Amino acid sequence: MKLKLLVSALALLGVSIMAAAQDTNAQVDSYIESLRADLRADKVAIITNTMKFTDQEAKIFWPVYRRYEADTTKVNDIRVNALKMYADKYMAMTDSDAKALIAQSLDYQTQRATLRKKYAKEFQKAGLSALTTAKFLQLEYRLDLLADVNIAAAYDPLVKK
Numbered sequence: 001m002k003l004k005l006l007v008s009a010l011a012l013l014g015v016s017i018m019a020a021a022q023d024t025n026a027q028v029d030s031y032i033e034s035l036r037a038d039l040r041a042d043k044v045a046i047i048t049n050t051m052k053f054t055d056q057e058a059k060i061f062w063p064v065y066r067r068y069e070a071d072t073t074k075v076n077d078i079r080v081n082a083l084k085m086y087a088d089k090y091m092a093m094t095d096s097d098a099k100a101l102i103a104q105s106l107d108y109q110t111q112r113a114t115l116r117k118k119y120a121k122e123f124q125k126a127g128l129s130a131l132t133t134a135k136f137l138q139l140e141y142r143l144d145l146l147a148d149v150n151i152a153a154a155y156d157p158l159v160k161k
Contacts, residue, residue, distance in 0.1 A: 040069065043143065050139055051132070060127045061136070068119045075115055078108040083151070116140070 053061055082104040089097045116137060123133045 046143070047136070047139065051136060053132075057128060057132055061123065061132075064119065064122050064126050064128070068115070068122070071115055071119075072112075075108065075111045078104055078111065082108060112144070 047065075051057075051061075082101055085097070085101055085104070086093075089101075093101075120133055120137060123136070124130060128136075
């Protein structure tokens with residue numbers, strides 16, 4: 001149930017970014033922040049239900065996860081900016097715009113992978129087992145895949161064809 005809500009919210013995020021060209025940036029940014037808060041709550045529920053942490057694991061995991069989520073939000077800002085740019089300029093994108101979009105997209109992917117590497121070490125350094133860390137990273141990877149597919153399906157003109 002929570003996974004379906006997360007998927008729906010991710011699709012709405014893509015649609016809200018498409019609407020960026022029609023709304024003011026302040027309205028879009030406010031809507032995106034509200035949606036992000038809802039997504040974070042749903043994600044916490046999914047992690048809790050899926051990982052089934054022991055009390056000791058939960059004491060180790062959640063403080064590190066909160067730092068990870070804050071850093072992830074910063075990295076996702078790169079993605080949101082790239083999506084806004086893509087939506088705004090899709091019909092009249094110049095070569096210069098395309099180069100900037102490529103750079104932003106690759107930067108996002110690189111930073112996302114770097115962040116996962118960093119926090120894989122952080123979770124284990126804090127005392128989480130390698131097995132539990134690996135399970136979380138697999139869950140996180142799958143949730144990111146869902147986000148990628150749903151955002152593309154919701155607004156990407158290339159995917160909709």
